Every structure is written in C-alpha cells, then in structure tokens.
Amino acid sequence: MQKSSIFLIGPMGAGKTTIGRQLARRLNMDFYDSDRVIEERTGVDIPLIFEKEGEAGFRQREAAVIDELTMKERIVLATGGGAILDENNRRALKSHGTVFYLSSDLKSLLERTHKDKNRPLLHGEEPADVILTRLIEQRDPLYRETADYIVDTSNDSLRHVIHVIISHLDATK
DSSP, X not given: OOOOOEEEEOOTTSSHHHHHHHHHHXXXXXXXXXXXXXXXXXXXXXXXHHHHHHHHHHHHXXXXXXXXXXXXXXXXXXXXXXXXXXXXXXXXXXXXXXXXXXXXXXXXXXXXXXXXXXXXXXXXXXXXXXHHHHHHHHXXXXXXXXXSEEEEOSSSOHHHHHXXXXXXXXXXX
C-alpha cells in the first residue's frame, strides 16, 4: 500500500524542517513542522513551554499534535528530535506515512545548532557536544526502528538529499 504522507525524523540540526519545506514544495504537498504547530497553538516558543511545563508537558503537547497531523493525507511533516521517544508517536508515524530518518554526523549537527537559542535541551550545564552525543546514543535505535529509510544529511546538498528521498518514494510505487 502506498502511503501518501512523508514524515521526517532525526536529531536536531539534521535538516528536517529545511528539507521538509523544500520537499513539500517539490511534491506539491502541504508542509508541517510539529514544533511550529505547537508554538502557533500555544502562542509561545518551545523554550518557554519547557520552562513552564517541563519536558513532560511539552511531550504531551507534541504527542497530541503528531496524532492529529499523521491523520492528514499528502503532507510532509518534520517532527521534533525527541518525538520518537513516545511509543504512540512512533506507531502513528509508521502506520500513516513513509518515514525518513535524516541522520547526520555530530560535527554537522553542532555546526547547524550552535547559534540556535530555540533548542532548550542544548542549553544545560554540559557542553552541547556532550548533550547531543547522549541524545543521539539514546534516540538512534528508536529512529532506526521507526524509519522506512535512512538518509545521511551530513555532507550532501539539499538538492541531493531531496533527490534521494524522491528516489526512495518512486521505488515503492
């Protein structure tokens, strides 16, 4: 059965939003970023949600948004890096769309995230490289379990990554 939606998972800085937006444009599909949807609905940014509700509160909001968005047809959805921590999110993503794990090496992730103030998990006591390494070690098995395909975004151009994703989709038709 051909699934009509495309879901992008992976660590922060892997390019899910940038790639997702361009991919949706190329395929003439609607694009959603689960973090942006949460911000639009709450009227505040992700760091403030983490500050007021903690990670658990944010994850509850995220699960509700992912449950809703995965029911839509013909969308490209960029999820937050930790969305796969919730088993229900993993199940919804796998059953309602084609899931691409956008992986990237640590150096690339650090370069892409080092100036971004909208990533509350990176602004703890420890250096970002230590935090990112731990997050990747924890989440990589869940990304792999959830994904239909794994695409490395470390060194390839945006155009090439989109070509690879479309090639995978074409091969399943």
